[in-house]
Amino acid sequence: MDRIFTRDWDKPQGHLLSVYEEAGGYGALKKALSMTREAVMGEVKAGNLRGRGGAGFPAGVKWGFMAKDDGGPRYLCINADEGEPGTFKDRYIMERSPHLMLEGAAITSFAINAHACYIYIRGEFYSAARRVREAIDEAVKAGHLGKNIHGSGFDLDIHVHMGAGAYVCGEESALIESIEGKPGKPRSRPPFPAAVGLFNRPTIVNNVETIAAVPSIIERGGAWYAALGTPGNGGTKLYCVSGHVKKPGIFELPMGTPLREIIFTHAGGMRGAAPLKAVIPGGSSTPVLTPQEIDVKMDFDGLKAVGSMLGSAATVVFDDTACMVRSLARLAHFYAHESCGQCTPCREGTHWMAKIVDRIESGKGRAGDIDLLDDVASSIMGNTICPLGDAAAMPVSGFLKKFRVEFEEHVTTGRCRFPPQALAPVKTDRAWV
Amino acid sequence: MHPPDGTVPEEGMALTFSDKAEAEIKALLPRYPAGEAALIPVLTLAAQEYGALTDDVIDLVSTRLGIPPTRVLATATFYTMLPKKPVGKHHVQVCTNIACSLLGAEHVVEKLERKLGIRRGETTADGLFTLSEVECLGSCGSAPVMMVNETFHENLDEDAIDRVLEECRRG
Numbered sequence: 394m395d396r397i398f399t400r401d402w403d404k405p406q407g408h409l410l411s412v413y414e415e416a417g418g419y420g421a422l423k424k425a426l427s428m429t430r431e432a433v434m435g436e437v438k439a440g441n442l443r444g445r446g447g448a449g450f451p452a453g454v455k456w457g458f459m460a461k462d463d464g465g466p467r468y469l470c471i472n473a474d475e476g477e478p479g480t481f482k483d484r485y486i487m488e489r490s491p492h493l494m495l496e497g498a499a500i501t502s503f504a505i506n507a508h509a510c511y512i513y514i515r516g517e518f519y520s521a522a523r524r525v526r527e528a529i530d531e532a533v534k535a536g537h538l539g540k541n542i543h544g545s546g547f548d549l550d551i552h553v554h555m556g557a558g559a560y561v562c563g564e565e566s567a568l569i570e571s572i573e574g575k576p577g578k579p580r581s582r583p584p585f586p587a588a589v590g591l592f593n594r595p596t597i598v599n600n601v602e603t604i605a606a607v608p609s610i611i612e613r614g615g616a617w618y619a620a621l622g623t624p625g626n627g628g629t630k631l632y633c634v635s636g637h638v639k640k641p642g643i644f645e646l647p648m649g650t651p652l653r654e655i656i657f658t659h660a661g662g663m664r665g666a667a668p669l670k671a672v673i674p675g676g677s678s679t680p681v682l683t684p685q686e687i688d689v690k691m692d693f694d695g696l697k698a699v700g701s702m703l704g705s706a707a708t709v710v711f712d713d714t715a716c717m718v719r720s721l722a723r724l725a726h727f728y729a730h731e732s733c734g735q736c737t738p739c740r741e742g743t744h745w746m747a748k749i750v751d752r753i754e755s756g757k758g759r760a761g762d763i764d765l766l767d768d769v770a771s772s773i774m775g776n777t778i779c780p781l782g783d784a785a786a787m788p789v790s791g792f793l794k795k796f797r798v799e800f801e802e803h804v805t806t807g808r809c810r811f812p813p814q815a816l817a818p819v820k821t822d823r824a825w826v
Numbered sequence: 827m828h829p830p831d832g833t834v835p836e837e838g839m840a841l842t843f844s845d846k847a848e849a850e851i852k853a854l855l856p857r858y859p860a861g862e863a864a865l866i867p868v869l870t871l872a873a874q875e876y877g878a879l880t881d882d883v884i885d886l887v888s889t890r891l892g893i894p895p896t897r898v899l900a901t902a903t904f905y906t907m908l909p910k911k912p913v914g915k916h917h918v919q920v921c922t923n924i925a926c927s928l929l930g931a932e933h934v935v936e937k938l939e940r941k942l943g944i945r946r947g948e949t950t951a952d953g954l955f956t957l958s959e960v961e962c963l964g965s966c967g968s969a970p971v972m973m974v975n976e977t978f979h980e981n982l983d984e985d986a987i988d989r990v991l992e993e994c995r996r997g
């Protein structure tokens with residue numbers, strides 16, 4: 394299989410410009426600069442590249458929404474906030490193939506005619522930010538970025554902008570507020586960023602992985618890219634597998650690879666004798682699946698069909714030593730901590746949910762608690778400015794739907810029968826298929 | 827509050843940025859069409875210089891960027907990585923989110939609490955260590971994981987935890 398993201402990850406010094414250029418790097422940028430903007434966008438549309446930040450919106454279509462060029466500034470923001478629990482792909486792209494992202498950024502900026510690009514990197518990713526800054530310097534020196542790129546007359550400056558610890562800043566309008574120096578509180582839409590975004594100018598926000606896929610599409614064509622995946626879901630995907638498997642890691646596989654194959658073939662199956670109990674397929678906010686549901690194809694449409702979401706393809710695997718109530722409590726606290734406080738249902742509801750799950754886990758659950766929890770979750774759904782509210786509510790509804798018996802058992806027995814998880818790191822040679 | 831070069835500002839004297847920080851600020855500003863966009867990077871720098879974003883540091887940033895102190899404060903208080911009070915020399919941040927907790931993150935925190943003699947959220951009396959429980963650090967495939975200052979420590983087992991603390995104490 395063609396490896397798009399991970400091609401250079403096993404090479405020593407694979408992050409350097411020289412290694413990247415040796416493999417043909419920045420050739421796609423030169424090709425794009427000789428095409429029209431519409432033709433570049435057309436290839437990306439034909440490739441069925443869908444946004445890898447979680448929502449799966451077709452990238453080429455989004456670029457097409459950019460407001461008409463009035464000669465004023467237009468921006469590309471690359472979302473490297475990588476905050477969805479379970480997700481660990483964008484950091485690897487930035488550390489191991491920074492030029493792939495930069496080349497994608499240059500092609501995308503050309504397509505939307507933006508001359509400034511901000512890469513919003515979460516504050517904790519010091520080493521990734523260092524790598525990206527070094528790569529920008531290399532690329533500017535080599536004429537791949539900066540003024541009059543490869544004699545095309547197209548100028549582009551790329552800047553790293555570090556976040557400072559706030560999950561909500563991964564939400565695109567909060568990210569924009571954050572770059573502007575404000576608290577990361579999402580904006581109401583419309584207007585969408587493509588009309589009024591960063592510094593009130595037309596802006597496209599794309600995830601790191603989305604952007605890093607662009608050079609391969611331009612190099613080999615949209616039709617080739619689309620054919621790597623499933624209908625409507627082009628290309629390969631970085632699946633992040635963590636939890637109770639033998640071989641956790643990042644696996645680059647065709648879009649739509651069955652979840653069973655990802656867990657049992659690529660990630661080596663369960664770590665020990667304890668059987669599979671549950672899988673969160675696409676990051677903490679995506680509804681949990683049972684072992685009966687793992688024949689699902691891991692693409693945006695496949696997961697939607699079983700009532701979940703591909704999200705950021707952060708697959709968290711639980712064996713039957715895991716307590717589902719305790720696991721949900723952990724997630725509920727995360728969302729309560731990360732709510733920006735702007736919308737009442739999310740600000741209040743996330744704390745109520747955390748409190749009720751805690752009560753059930755500690756054995757003090759009351760008769761109506763499970764229904765109450767379900768109620769609070771459905772009152773948040775759809776009632777907030779940004780989808781953080783939904784992201785907090787969906788795991789609650791999902792856990793209750795699939796594992797209600799376990800919650801009931803906690804309430805009726807007044808205790809949790811699961812011992813704490815022992816310290817059990819899984820050391821493997823890092824795996825990227 | 828002492829500037830990093832060890833000199834003691836006179837009573838009532840306003841704080842200033844070091845030459846190095848000032849140079850970084852000068853390099854930052856042209857990257858944005860609006861100076862306010864440099865606020866988070868400058869607050870990050872200020873926190874590095876002075877250890878924490880106390881009222882006088884907020885004033886310094888406000889004066890330097892020409893942004894009202896209330897706006898500076900609103901941003902400073904929103905972000906968890908902008909410290910409101912000083913942290914220890916080694917800031918130990920343990921991820922306890924879902925993937926790490928499945929592989930024993932709670933045990934990591936408890937062990938660190940025992941070894942350091944403090945609870946999560948506290949700093950040791952000698953100012954060497956602050957222990958924090960944090961949200962997902964984006965390293966779930968090598969859980970459990972913690973960060974000490976800018977460095978990730980992954981696949982933590984008992985020995986690795988001991989070793990990291992030893993290294994901090996030596997260094």
Ligand SMILES: Cc1cc2nc3c(=O)[nH]c(=O)nc-3n(C[C@H](O)[C@H](O)[C@H](O)COP(=O)(O)O)c2cc1C
Pocket residue numbers: 443444445446447448449450452472473474475476477560561562563564565566598599600601603604779780781784
């Ligand atoms: C609460 C919340 C957090 C998000 N966090 C991220 C993130 O860390 N990284 C990311 O790329 N997208 C994140 N998103 C999705 C973005 O809003 C946006 O859809 C995405 O960056 C668009 O890029 P894409 O079209 O390439 O996927 C988040 C959304 C929400 C509601």
